[in-house]
Amino acid sequence: MIALVPLAAVDPEAVEALLDRAFGPERRTRTAYRIRGGTLPVPELSFAALDSAEKLLGTIQCWPVALACDGGDAAPLVMVGPVAVEPERQQGGIGRALMERMLDAVPDCTAPGCGALMLIGDPEYYGRFFGFTAERTSGWRLPGPFEPRRLLARGDSVPDCAGVLGPRVRQAA
Template sequence: MVELLPLSDIEPQAVEALLDAAFGTDRFGRTAYRIREGVDAVPALSFAAVEDGALIGTIQCWPVAHRAADGTATPLVMVGPVAVRPDVQRGGHGRALMAHMLEVAEAQADGALMMIGDPEYYGRFFGFGADGTGEWDLPGPFERRRLLARAINGHDLPRGAGMIGPR
């Protein structure tokens, strides 16, 4: 049986090992890491999937912001990475982690959600889309169609041009 636990209950080294296995040790150069540089994950929205005492998946959420040219900063929550141990991928663990995080975010998120991800998957199953992100910019290379967002908990997407970065 898989348990969903607060990520803070898991040893940080185990989380890092899982992320290395899922995404490779070169993951730190990705744009997603630049966006959340220098901030800690949001504990209330970050979870682990554990089966028989072993970590098999994680989801982390990060406090970021949309900064407009006029200096206005709108809080956002960056979702990801969603990581599942390679030998148990395609077992629904990532989907369970996302669904659980969204359920909690409906009550606790302090900003709309954003992520870099597969629009077909995250749009179909979780309501994320690129419609409101067309003028957003990131501190590194990205595919515009993969910059996704979703309003949640009464928080709408920021409109217009802006840079996404740590709060």
């Protein structure tokens, strides 16, 4: 039996170790890390999968980001991912269960940007199963290399403007 719990209930070092096993230590050089740099996960949308012995099997993290539109507006979004699963447990539905749990939490999410989710991922998978598309992302620029067809979004509040995607960091008062 797998339990899905808030990510905050799990040791952050265990999460980092899982991410290294799932994606390798070079993961920190990816464009996604630049987009969300300096932010903390959105607690309402970040979860962990534990087995009956409370061993960490998978995680999903969501991050506060923003699209700085060329016209001057800034639109808050939530970046979905990474979705990490223990390598020996991949292809067993854990990642899908984490995505479904996160999407189930979206209507109750009070954080800015919850109505505009985005991710970098396989359009055939995330489109078919979760409704993500590249319809409104063609004008988005990222702080590093990416494949435009893999830049996906979903939600009524996804902006349809050209601009730069980056972290949404709270400013000190």
